[in-house]
Amino acid sequence: MTDRAEDIAERKMRFLYALRSKGVTDGRVLTAMERVDRGAFVRGLFAERAYEDTPLPIACGQTISQPSIVGLMTQALAIAPRDRVLEVGTGSGYQAAVLAGLARRVYTIDRHRRLVREAEETFRTLGLSNITAFTGDGSHGLPDQAPFDRILVTAAAEDPPGPLLAQLKVDGIMVVPVGQTDAVQTLVKVVRTEAGFEYEELRSVRFVPLVEGLAAD
Template sequence: MQFLFALRSKGVTDGRVLTAMERIDRSRFINKGLFAARAFEDMPLPIACGQTISQPSVVGIMTQALNVQPRDKVLEVGTGSGYQAAILSQLARRVYTIDRFRRLVNEAQAVFDALNLHNITSVIADGSFGLPEQAPFDRILLTAAAEDPPGPLLAQLRVGGIMVLPVGQSDTVQTLIRVTRQQTGFDYEELRDVRFVPLIEGLGED
């Protein structure tokens, strides 16, 4: 209950999102040991490959902004720990999640299997190019910051679809934006300041 109260106080008010976050135990996605006791604090924590698991309030705000519907097919770019994909799996019909690090994808998939989250497909790939063989997507979420919304991902968004991502040219000044694809183009809405690892092309070495 305290966890949900903290989320609400940070602006996560969507009942479906709160229920999804209550169902998914964040501690399952954190390396046991030094940070296990901090799993339910509203702070980012380090994971393997120099990446981080985002703080719960940011996960909630991004998920809320994405407005996932029960029949949606969702693409997540940046699997990381797998926590965000697990939240999305509670809201969508199918989630595809991509990461450039094989270790992260394999570790996340092991947690998905343990939690019986069978509507998630994990892919080792360069997320900046999306997953064209599964396009179009109803929703796309990036958990790494790009200088601009990547063209290949915009092209894979269904008309009427929504993409949420952090944009910014440095790791200190980034803005979370929501992009909605219309018949005639794209609408852009700035949501809040955030800080994410950068979106990097190519596959990781780990």
């Protein structure tokens, strides 16, 4: 093994240890995250920091989420192998790639055409054939593909968006950051029941805001 290969292997080992130490303990989630090389989703100056447990800037003024937060959000979804999952906020595509290792089909949507285009290229390179990416207004979800077993929102809304709640199956789970965009938000788990919706606050987080409409890029 070359020095560089040993260095990458050591960084990946530290990466998984950091996930466990932050509360990501689900074996399937850890395996999925181990199989997805975060380095494939971080470009330019920040590529060397791909295995650090920190958010990093990407194009269009967005960020790639902190890996431990990706893990905790994914863990909260409790994805089953036959599930159809909607992700709102494709970003770099990293979160969708992790979801793809757990679900039957992942639909991901982002308002930035460039981000969707670059994510699709990375999915093809990695051979991830069970992800379908869309450019669109994620706050409205994907009604043509609904309903979904699981929905993950990677941008902060003031309240769980009504159109997304409507696209969640009974017994389905949605995880969404909720709160004002200029303050720390709360990660909320929503479970749809026959009688309505049950809400559970998980932890404090900080995400970019969920913005309606398409971006100009």
